[in-house]
Each structure stands twice: as C-alpha cells, then as structure tokens.
Amino acid sequence: MDKNFEIKRQQMMKELSRRKRESVVNRKIATMQKLNNERSSISMVEHPEKKKIAVYGADCFFLKNFLNTLRITNEIVYHSDVEKLIEMVLDGDIENIAIDLDEPTDWRKSVDVFTTVKTLKPDSIFYVCTKDPEWVQAKTLEKQGGVIVKKPVDFDYLYRTLK
Numbered sequence: 244m245d246k247n248f249e250i251k252r253q254q255m256m257k258e259l260s261r262r263k264r265e266s267v268v269n270r271k272i273a274t275m276q277k278l279n280n281e282r283s284s285i286s287m288v289e290h291p292e293k294k295k296i297a298v299y300g301a302d303c304f305f306l307k308n309f310l311n312t313l314r315i316t317n318e319i320v321y322h323s324d325v326e327k328l329i330e331m332v333l334d335g336d337i338e339n340i341a342i343d344l345d346e347p348t349d350w351r352k353s354v355d356v357f358t359t360v361k362t363l364k365p366d367s368i369f370y371v372c373t374k375d376p377e378w379v380q381a382k383t384l385e386k387q388g389g390v391i392v393k394k395p396v397d398f399d400y401l402y403r404t405l406k
Contacts, residue, residue, distance in 0.1 A: 293317050295318045296313060296340070297319075297320045297335075297340045297341070298342075299323070299340070299343070299353060300348040301343070301348040305394065313398075316402065338406050339405055339406055340356070340369050341369075342370070342371055344381060344384075345372070354384070357369055361387065368390060369388065369390065370392045372396065374393070374394040
C-alpha cells in the first residue's frame with residue numbers, strides 16, 4: 244500500500260507541476276497579446292500621423308525603452324554624439340527634440356544641444372527628460388522654452404504635446 248501511495252503521489256506532483264507551467268506560459272502569452280493589441284491601437288487610432296523626433300542621450304536602458312516606445316508611432320532620429328545630432332536636426336525638418344539630462348548622459352552636452360539648436364532653430368520644441376523636474380538645470384531649460392518630461396515618462400502626455 245505504501246508503494247502504490249508513493250507512485251500516485253509522484254504522478255499527482257508531476258501533473259500539478261505540468262499544470263503550473265502551462266498556467267505560467269498561458270499568462271505570459273495573454274500579457275504579450277494584450278500589449279501588442281494596446282500598441283497597435285495606439286499607433287492606428289490615437290496617433291495616425293508620424294512625427295519626426297530627434298533624441299539625444301547616452302546609450303542606456305532608459306533611452307533604449309524610450310526609443311522603442313517612440314518608434315511605435317513616430318519617426319526617430321537618434322544620436323549620442325552632440326555634433327552629429329545637431330547637424331541632423333539643422334539639416335532636416337525636425338521640430339521635436341528630446342534630450343536626457345540624467346546620468347549616464349552628461350547633462351552639459353544635453354544643454355549644448357539645447358542652446359545650439361534653440362539659437363539656430365528657435366521654433367524647435369525640446370522635451371527635457373529627467374527624474375528630477377525641480378533640478379536647477381531642468382528648471383533653467385524649462386524657463387528657456389523646454390518641456391519637462393518626468394521619468395518615468397507618461398507617453399500619453401508626450402504624444403499630446405508633440406508638434
């Protein structure tokens with residue numbers, strides 16, 4: 244009787260383990276489908292026209308996610324080199340520029356992008372991404388016409404403010 248009990252117990256444990264794995268996989272599939280549906284509805288319904296946005300910042304986790312999300316509904320021009328980004332903005336018809344102020348990006352270089360482009364293309368709109376909107380550098384850029392975008396980014400707000 245002990246042997247039969249042990250065999251049944253092992254079979255039951257295997258069955259429970261299999262069901263748990265299936266449940267986890269099914270939840271992941273459902274989550275991915277939901278995200279894909281939300282992304283397609285955002286890009287098709289709420290934001291029918293693609294806008295061109297230049298993005299400056301150091302290559303980091305935040306910027307990768309920021310760029311991937313913006314690419315869903317916009318045309319993105321990205322560069323981590325100040326001079327090359329400024330050249331692309333001035334040569335192209337780009338009016339929206341997003342800059343990252345937080346590390347690992349050097350905020351001084353972000354300010355260089357802002358001041359150079361704002362001087363040569365005063366109608367440009369700058370989106371200043373920072374986790375601390377009260378920081379003196381962020382406030383200074385806001386006073387000079389920048390739009391503060393607090394991290395984590397509210398993309399609905401960002402899409403509404405794009406020109």
